[in-house]
Amino acid sequence: MTFEPEHPGMVERRLADLVPGESGVIAGISGDPAIARRLMELGLVPGTPVEVVRLAPLGDPVELRIRQIHLSIRRSEANRIRVTEA
Amino acid sequence: MSRRPEAGAGPAAALRPVPPAAGAPVAAAAAAARCIAILGNPNAGKSTLFNQLTGLRQKVGNYPGVTVEKKLGYCDLPSGRRAELTDLPGSYSLHPGSPDEVIVRDVLLGLQPDTPPPDLIVFVVDATHLDRHLYLALQVIDLGRPFLLALNMMDAAEEQGIRIDEEALAHLLGVPVIGISAARGTGLGRLRRLMDREVEPSTQRFRRRPPHVERVLQSLESRLPRHPLVPDRARGDLAMALLLDDGEDDALARVAPPHVLDDLQVLRRRLDAADPEWRAHEIEGRYERISEILARAVAAPGGARDRATQRIDRVLTHRVFGPAIFLVLMGAIFQSVFAWAQPAMDAIDLLVHQTGGLVGRLLPPGPLHSLVVDGVIAGVGTTVTFVPQIAVLFFFIALLEDSGYMARAAFIMDRLMAKVGLSGRAFIPLLSSFACAIPGIMATRTIDNRRDRLTTIIIAPFMSCSARLPVYAMLIGAFVPNRWVGFVTLPGITLFAMYFLGIVAAVSVAWLLKRTLLRGGKPLYVMELPPYRRPAWRSILLTVRDRSLLFLRKAGTVILGVSIVLWFLASYPRSGAETDALRTQLGAAQAAGDAAQAKVLEGDLAGATLRNSFAGQVGRALEPVIAPLGFDWRIGIGLVTSFAAREVMVSTMATVFNLGDADEAPVSLRRTLRTAVDPATGARAYTPLVGITLMVFFVLACQCMSTLAVARRETNSWRWPLFMLLMMNALAWAASFAVYQGGRFLGFG
Numbered sequence: 001m002t003f004e005p006e007h008p009g010m011v012e013r014r015l016a017d018l019v020p021g022e023s024g025v026i027a028g029i030s031g032d033p034a035i036a037r038r039l040m041e042l043g044l045v046p047g048t049p050v051e052v053v054r055l056a057p058l059g060d061p062v063e064l065r066i067r068q069i070h071l072s073i074r075r076s077e078a079n080r081i082r083v084t085e086a
Numbered sequence: 087m088s089r090r091p092e093a094g095a096g097p098a099a100a101l102r103p104v105p106p107a108a109g110a111p112v113a114a115a116a117a118a119a120r121c122i123a124i125l126g127n128p129n130a131g132k133s134t135l136f137n138q139l140t141g142l143r144q145k146v147g148n149y150p151g152v153t154v155e156k157k158l159g160y161c162d163l164p165s166g167r168r169a170e171l172t173d174l175p176g177s178y179s180l181h182p183g184s185p186d187e188v189i190v191r192d193v194l195l196g197l198q199p200d201t202p203p204p205d206l207i208v209f210v211v212d213a214t215h216l217d218r219h220l221y222l223a224l225q226v227i228d229l230g231r232p233f234l235l236a237l238n239m240m241d242a243a244e245e246q247g248i249r250i251d252e253e254a255l256a257h258l259l260g261v262p263v264i265g266i267s268a269a270r271g272t273g274l275g276r277l278r279r280l281m282d283r284e285v286e287p288s289t290q291r292f293r294r295r296p297p298h299v300e301r302v303l304q305s306l307e308s309r310l311p312r313h314p315l316v317p318d319r320a321r322g323d324l325a326m327a328l329l330l331d332d333g334e335d336d337a338l339a340r341v342a343p344p345h346v347l348d349d350l351q352v353l354r355r356r357l358d359a360a361d362p363e364w365r366a367h368e369i370e371g372r373y374e375r376i377s378e379i380l381a382r383a384v385a386a387p388g389g390a391r392d393r394a395t396q397r398i399d400r401v402l403t404h405r406v407f408g409p410a411i412f413l414v415l416m417g418a419i420f421q422s423v424f425a426w427a428q429p430a431m432d433a434i435d436l437l438v439h440q441t442g443g444l445v446g447r448l449l450p451p452g453p454l455h456s457l458v459v460d461g462v463i464a465g466v467g468t469t470v471t472f473v474p475q476i477a478v479l480f481f482f483i484a485l486l487e488d489s490g491y492m493a494r495a496a497f498i499m500d501r502l503m504a505k506v507g508l509s510g511r512a513f514i515p516l517l518s519s520f521a522c523a524i525p526g527i528m529a530t531r532t533i534d535n536r537r538d539r540l541t542t543i544i545i546a547p548f549m550s551c552s553a554r555l556p557v558y559a560m561l562i563g564a565f566v567p568n569r570w571v572g573f574v575t576l577p578g579i580t581l582f583a584m585y586f587l588g589i590v591a592a593v594s595v596a597w598l599l600k601r602t603l604l605r606g607g608k609p610l611y612v613m614e615l616p617p618y619r620r621p622a623w624r625s626i627l628l629t630v631r632d633r634s635l636l637f638l639r640k641a642g643t644v645i646l647g648v649s650i651v652l653w654f655l656a657s658y659p660r661s662g663a664e665t666d667a668l669r670t671q672l673g674a675a676q677a678a679g680d681a682a683q684a685k686v687l688e689g690d691l692a693g694a695t696l697r698n699s700f701a702g703q704v705g706r707a708l709e710p711v712i713a714p715l716g717f718d719w720r721i722g723i724g725l726v727t728s729f730a731a732r733e734v735m736v737s738t739m740a741t742v743f744n745l746g747d748a749d750e751a752p753v754s755l756r757r758t759l760r761t762a763v764d765p766a767t768g769a770r771a772y773t774p775l776v777g778i779t780l781m782v783f784f785v786l787a788c789q790c791m792s793t794l795a796v797a798r799r800e801t802n803s804w805r806w807p808l809f810m811l812l813m814m815n816a817l818a819w820a821a822s823f824a825v826y827q828g829g830r831f832l833g834f835g
């Protein structure tokens with residue numbers, strides 16, 4: 001188990017900016033700690049690969065694939081999840 | 087306290103809520119039956135297993151003070167012992183994010199007053215999604231209670247080429263592991279035998295915390311008083327629960343003395359300053375352990391979501407086809423609730439009529455006759471007529487939930503519903519409310535966020551239900567000329583406008599509530615999109631049965647009671663100068679064999695009785711309040727009696743105007759309303775403007791005791807139903823006032 005900071009050289013993007021089909025690795029979750037904890041408990045922990053599967057017909061929410069489970073979260077949450085290149 | 091169900095108890099008795107265990111010796115209860123809790127993530131197949139193990143021996147109630155459903159059932163173990171099974175709500179974590187999860191944590195920590203901690207936890211995981219489902223499993227194993235892991239859906243796992251070494255997994259977790267398929271019923275015999283055995287808690291511990299968090303927890307733990315139901319091993323988890331809690335939690339506040347609660351703030355701030363990510367470490371640590379365990383016990387081909395689900399989702403959540411299919415499905419469900427339930431409702435109506443006639447012949451005419459036929463039998467009829475709609479709607483809801491489509495429906499609708507601050511799951515309850523708010527309100531159970539659910543319950547009655555239709559039909563028929571305007575008719579436009587007004591009111595009230603009374607921390611909308619599954623018909627039918635019986639028991643009793651009160655108000659006092667004179671004339675006409683005259687006099691007598699009844703007096707007393715809306719006391723009587731059900735307005739108006747049976751005389755009723763005069767002034771009593779105003783009133787007013795009774799049952803208090811009653815009626819009055827006075831100002835009526 002490591003407690004070092006994230007690799008400094010990696011470029012971070014927001015999960016909400018990934019287009020369907022794109023993948024990344026979770027780097028961290030910003031904002032309200034209670035919501036961040038909840039998202040992590042659902043499997044969105046740093047270091048985990050995540051793929052944006054599709055957007056809902058109206059563009060929100062977003063369907064994610066993580067640990068072989070498909071989750072739907074709103075863009076407002078996806079905006080707070082930082083990802084690095086897969 | 088006996089924990090056994092009553093032998094040979096009928097379905098009504100089987101629904102009796104569990105007597106509270108507070109104060110009862112827990113050991114004695116455990117000796118009578120083995121308490122086993124079934125626990126797992128949502129979509130793990132927990133309820134299917136529960137249904138398989140218990141069959142029909144179930145009872146459904148509520149945990150005290152909350153709207154979380156408590157499901158209990160019984161099953162016989164091979165040794166002949168009886169097990170009492172609790173189907174705990176599906177959860178993702180012991181650190182709760184919903185009222186359901188609070189209950190689960192409290193039951194497992196021993197903090198739930200009416201439910202002793204289980205003697206054994208049967209933890210159900212979906213074998214095809216082990217890594218996510220093991221997260222909660224490891225948290226629960228850490229609590230140190232007897233634990234048994236049921237790997238469900240082993241058949242699906244095998245099909246996907248996932249190989250699980252059960253022995254290795256059992257060894258790594260330190261708990262018994264058994265593969266089953268709850269849907270197919272395989273492995274259940276072995277599971278029953280395991281449930282019969284005494285299981286030692288695992289000696290393994292899966293939590294990993296960095297030393298600085300562990301130090302804080304240990305100091306906190308040492309300050310917590312001992313709790314008789316919390317095992318020593320779980321005290322650290324209790325401390326962690328306290329540390330992570332946001333301060334709204336009653337059960338936790340009870341176990342911690344006030345000075346410890348004060349210290350918590352300091353500790354939390356200190357941790358935040360030293361390490362902003364301290365909350366994450368335990369979670370990361372657990373997922374790391376899961377990866378290690380799975381690497382040693384499971385061989386799975388990568389990317390194993392089943393192909394069928396991917397293919398189906400490509401269509402069902404497609405940008406164009408997705409919403410189109412959704413709309414067609416919703417239309418079909420709505421139509422079914424309307425149309426399929428109708429024959430059953432008509433049959434119930436007929437049965438009630440015939441029972442009334444039969445019993446009526448057995449009883450001599452008089453007060454008792456009237457009480458039994460018009461009070462009790464009619465009241466029971468009112469209650470039972472809701473059951474077909476409830477059954478049909480819940481059949482579809484259970485089907486959509488079970489197959490996995492419900493999550494997709496919410497996915498498609500979320501954006502739209504988010505505009506009024508609700509989630510996609512509010513759509514189906516609101517749509518159903520167009521048929522009837524009763525099943526609609528009951529359907530809000532699929533909404534997990536408490537505030538969203540309350541908002542949905544409160545706005546559901548604004549949807550124009552089928553009981554308003556006869557009222558609209560009567561008023562439109564009487565006051566709106568049947569004229570073509572372009573390619574639609576004036577009555578059509580009016581009817582549409584009434585439905586539209588209800589939607590506008592619902593959206594506005596939801597918007598307001600979410601910014602005022604039901605404002606709260608921004609909820610997190612995370613929803614799992616589970617793989618599609620073939621629905622388990624047995625579970626679906628059990629759901630239909632549970633919902634129908636719950637409604638009859640919990641709401642039906644209130645509805646019956648209020649029906650009898652309303653009958654009394656409309657029938658008493660029975661004698662007065664006018665009614666006595668009419669009764670004498672009626673007797674004379676019957677003696678003379680003049681059937682036509684007798685029929686007229688019967689209508690006159692019914693009208694006179696109603697006008698002079700308590701309901702009539704209430705109607706007169708209401709007149710000053712409703713006169714500014716253009717309503718007279720006769721409409722006032724209708725507003726009172728239609729509290730039993732809105733369509734009663736029609737028969738009440740017929741009775742008030744001495745027309746007898748409204749069904750026989752719809753045309754003369756319309757003409758009567760059009761030409762009715764105000765006895766005091768001799769002027770026309772109801773202008774078309776009054777008709778429109780009355781319709782607006784019916785769109786917005788909460789005039790349905792059944793809605794209030796079911797809202798009371800679903801929110802577990804009278805507070806919200808009372809709020810609905812006052813808010814909706816105030817809104818209805820204000821809107822009607824604006825329409826009537828505005829209309830008069832503009833020169834209509």
